[in-house]
Amino acid sequence: MRDTRAELLMQAETLVRGRGYAGFSYADLAAAVGIRKASIHHHFPTKIDLGAALVAAYAARYAAALEAIRRDVPDGPGRVEAYGRLYLGGVEQGLGCLCAALAIEGEALPERLRRDIAAFFADHLAWLEAILREGQADGSVRGGADPAALARYVVATLEGALLMERLFASPAAFRGTLAVLVDGLRPQ
Amino acid sequence: MRDTRAELLMQAETLVRGRGYAGFSYADLAAAVGIRKASIHHHFPTKIDLGAALVAAYAARYAAALEAIRRDVPDGPGRVEAYGRLYLGGVEQGLGCLCAALAIEGEALPERLRRDIAAFFADHLAWLEAILREGQADGSVRGGADPAALARYVVATLEGALLMERLFASPAAFRGTLAVLVDGLRPQ
DNA sequence: GATTGTCTACCATTAAGTAGGTAGATTGCT
DNA sequence: AGCAATCTACCTACTTAATGGTAGACAATC
Numbered sequence: 395m396r397d398t399r400a401e402l403l404m405q406a407e408t409l410v411r412g413r414g415y416a417g418f419s420y421a422d423l424a425a426a427v428g429i430r431k432a433s434i435h436h437h438f439p440t441k442i443d444l445g446a447a448l449v450a451a452y453a454a455r456y457a458a459a460l461e462a463i464r465r466d467v468p469d470g471p472g473r474v475e476a477y478g479r480l481y482l483g484g485v486e487q488g489l490g491c492l493c494a495a496l497a498i499e500g501e502a503l504p505e506r507l508r509r510d511i512a513a514f515f516a517d518h519l520a521w522l523e524a525i526l527r528e529g530q531a532d533g534s535v536r537g538g539a540d541p542a543a544l545a546r547y548v549v550a551t552l553e554g555a556l557l558m559e560r561l562f563a564s565p566a567a568f569r570g571t572l573a574v575l576v577d578g579l580r581p582q
Numbered sequence: 583m584r585d586t587r588a589e590l591l592m593q594a595e596t597l598v599r600g601r602g603y604a605g606f607s608y609a610d611l612a613a614a615v616g617i618r619k620a621s622i623h624h625h626f627p628t629k630i631d632l633g634a635a636l637v638a639a640y641a642a643r644y645a646a647a648l649e650a651i652r653r654d655v656p657d658g659p660g661r662v663e664a665y666g667r668l669y670l671g672g673v674e675q676g677l678g679c680l681c682a683a684l685a686i687e688g689e690a691l692p693e694r695l696r697r698d699i700a701a702f703f704a705d706h707l708a709w710l711e712a713i714l715r716e717g718q719a720d721g722s723v724r725g726g727a728d729p730a731a732l733a734r735y736v737v738a739t740l741e742g743a744l745l746m747e748r749l750f751a752s753p754a755a756f757r758g759t760l761a762v763l764v765d766g767l768r769p770q
Numbered sequence: 771g772a773t774t775g776t777c778t779a780c781c782a783t784t785a786a787g788t789a790g791g792t793a794g795a796t797t798g799c800t
Numbered sequence: 801a802g803c804a805a806t807c808t809a810c811c812t813a814c815t816t817a818a819t820g821g822t823a824g825a826c827a828a829t830c
Contacts, residue, residue, distance in 0.1 A: 398809075413690035416604040419785060433810050435787065490686055497749045498678055498686045502601035508749070515746055543758040546746070550759050551735065554742025558703055558734070561685045561696070570731040571738050578766045586775080607819060621776050623821065 399437045401427050403451055406444055411489035415445060415496050415503070442504045445496065449510040452492045453517065456480070460521050470529020471576050474548060477522070478572040481556045485568045490560055494553055519545045529579070536581040544579070551575050587625050589615050591639055594632055599677035603633060603684050603691070630692045633684065637698040640680045641705065644668070648709050658717020659764050662736060665710070666760040669744045673756045678748055682741055707733045717767070724769040732767070739763050 405426040409418035420441070424431040438444035463476045484490060493511040496503060522545035529535030551571065559568040593614040597606035608629070612619040626632035651664045672678060681699040684691060710733035717723030739759065747756040 412688050414602060414604055414687045416602055417687050417690045420787085421784075429809095430811060431786090432788085432812080436809060439787085441786070488688065490688060494745055495686050497745055498683050499602045499605050500600050500676065500678060500748065502605045512749055515749065539762065540758075543755075543762060546743070546755050547739065547759045547762040550742035550746055551739040552742065553745055554738035554740065555734070557682055557685055557741055557745070558738055560688065561700055561703065567731075567734050570728075571735045574727065574731060574735040582770050608821085609818075617775095618777060619820090620778080620822080624775060627821085629820065 398427070398429065398433075402429075402434060402437055402444075403447060407448055407452065407492060408489065410445075410448060410495050411484070411492050415499055415507075442506060445504070445507050446510055448492060449496070449507065449514060453510075453514045456514075457517065460518075464521075464525070469532070470525060470535035471579050472534075473525050473529070474522070474579060475572065475576045477525075477548075478552050478575065481552045482565060482568055482572070484556050485559045485563075485565045488560060488563065491553060491556055494557060515549065518549055522548050526579075533581065535579050548575065548579075586615070586617065586621075590617075590622060590625055590632075591635060595636055595640065595680060596677065598633075598636060598683050599672070599680050603687055603695075630694060633692070633695050634698055636680060637684070637695065637702060641698075641702045644702075645705065648706075652709075652713070657720070658713060658723035659767050660722075661713050661717070662710070662767060663760065663764045665713075665736075666740050666763065669740045670753060670756055670760070672744050673747045673751075673753045676748060676751065679741060679744055682745060703737065706737055710736050714767075721769065723767050736763065736767075 402423065406418070406423050409422055409426065412418075420431050420434050424434055427434075434444075438447060459480055460477070463473050467473045467476050481491070493514045496507055496511050519542070523541045526535055526541040526544050526548075530537050530541065552575070555568050555571040559565065559571070590611065594606070594611050597610055597614065600606075608619050608622050612622055615622075622632075626635060647668055648665070651661050655661045655664050669679070681702045684695055684699050707730070711729045714723055714729040714732050714736075718725050718729065740763070743756050743759040747753070747759070
C-alpha cells in the first residue's frame with residue numbers, strides 16, 4: 395500500500411517550490427503522482443487545503459530541525475550557520491523556499507495561507523532571537539545589537555540568498571553569503 | 583492623448599509585484615487600465631513580451647538610480663544605505679521586487695525572462711562590487727572581505743528583507759535590517 | 771492611403787471543482 | 801462465522817469560468 399497523501403504532499407511541495415503556487419495545477423500534480431486529477435480532491439478538497447497542508451508539513455520539518463540544532467550545536471554562530479545550511483539544500487536542488495513562493499503572491503494569496511506563512515516566519519524569528527540572546531549571554535555572539543532585529547536580518551539574508559542563488563544555481567555563492575553573515579555575528 | 587503603453591506597463595508592474603507573474607492575467611490588466619483585453623495584445627503580443635518590457639523598464643529605472651547614488655553619495659556605507667532605501671518603497675507600498683516575483687517561478691519561467699532577471703541581478707552585483715571596492719580603497723568600508731562576495735550578501739539581505747517585511751507590512755523592521763547591514767560594512 | 775489603436779466576437783486550452791459510480795477493505799451485528 | 805453497511809480511495813465524465821491569443825471591423829490620424 396502506497397501512501398498517496400504523503401506522495402501528493404511531496405510532489406506538490408516540489409512543484410510549488412519550483413514554480414510557485416499559482417504556477418502549478420492539479421493536473422500537473424496528478425501527472426507527477428500518477429493519479430487522476432479528481433482523486434487529488436479526495437485528499438485535498440481545494441487547492442487552499444493543499445497549500446495549508448504543505449505549509450504545515452514544511453513548518454513541522456523545520457521545527458524539528460531547529461530543535462535538533464539547539465540540542466546538538468553549542469554556540470550562537472554555529473547554530474546560525476547550521477540554520478543557514480538548512481536553506482542550502484534548496485539551492486542545490488534548484489528549489490526555493492515554500493513560504494517565499496507563497497509570500498510572493500501577496501494580496502492574491504488566500505488569507506488563511508497568508509496567516510500560516512506569517513506564523514512560519516514568526517516561529518523562525520522567535521527561535522533565532524532566543525538563540526542570539528543566549529549567544530550574547532555566553533559571549534559567542536557580539537553584544538550591543540538587539541536580538542530581535544538581528545533575527546530579522548538573519549532570516550532576510552538567508553531567504554534572499556536562496557532566492558538569488560537558486561537563480562544562478564550557485565551553492566558556492568550561497569555558502570559565501572552564509573559565511574559573511576555568520577562572521578558578522580561573532581564578537582570582534 | 584494618453585500614453586496607453588506606459589499606463590499598461592505601470593499597472594502591469596503593480597500587478598506582478600503584488601501577486602506574481604502567474605498570478606495576474608490580461609483580463610486583470612485590462613480592467614486596471616480601462617481597456618479591452620484584446621487591445622493589450624496590440625502593445626504586447628504575448629505575456630512574455632509584456633514581462634520582458636516590464637523587466638527592461640524596471641532595470642532602467644534602477645540603473646538610473648544607481649548612477650545617481652554613485653554621483654551624489656560619497657562614501658561606501660552611505661551608498662549601500664541609499665541603495666537599500668530603493669527597496670524600502672516596496673515595503674511601504676506592499677509591493678515586492680519585480681525580479682523576485684519572476685525568479686520564484688523558476689523552471690516554469692520562459693527562458694528569455696530568466697535571462698533578463700539574471701542580468702538585472704548581475705548588474706546590481708557588479709555595481710555593488712565596484713562601490714564596495716572603492717569603499718575599501720578609501721577606507722569607508724571594512725577591508726579583508728571579498729567585494730564580490732560582499733555584494734551578493736548585500737543584495738540577498740535586501741531582497742530577503744523586502745520579501746519578508748512586505749508580508750509583515752513593516753517598513754520599520756526593514757529599516758532595522760538595513761541598519762544592521764550597513765553597520766556591518768563599516769570598519770571596526 | 772497607410773498606419774495606429776481600439777473594439778466586438780471569437781477560439782482552443784486549461785483551471786479548479788463536482789457528480790456519480792466502482793472495487794476493495796473495514797466494521798458492526800446477529 | 802456470515803453478512804450487510806459503511807468507508808476509503810480511486811475512477812470517468814462533466815461543468816463553469818478563466819486563460820492567452822486571434823480575426824476582422826472601424827475610426828482617427830499622419
